[in-house]
Amino acid sequence: MNDERPVCREDVCITCADLAAPGTVVRLLDEDMAVVWAENGCFQEVSVALVPAQVGDVVLLHAGEAIAVVSR
Template sequence: MSGEGPECREDVCITCADLAAPGTVVRLFGDDMAIVLAENGRLEEVSVALVTASVGDVVLLHAGEAIAVMSR
């Protein structure tokens, strides 16, 4: 969805500049949690409370939190 915040184009956390990694949303849960396929090939449970993500979206992950939607 457009207009919901800045689109992230960097591979670093937008809040602290630490390294962040992309992952693809595989499944969403009703409690702002998701299963994401990380770039290392592992499935991780992460919070999506800060973003509006859908299954198939690539999100930027940092410290167990999706901090931006990189592409849909």
């Protein structure tokens, strides 16, 4: 049995091959959700349950989830 675990070698997710992209938090909503102005030029509702996001923060977005605060 091979115990080798997958390793990310590129700038994409090994699970879904989706890139993470930056977005700016413009409004916090109830239940750990936020409205974010995304890099693709549109507003998105995303989960901020994993990060201590505040309005004005730039967060890294992946699959509808903020996974890191990039800058304040």
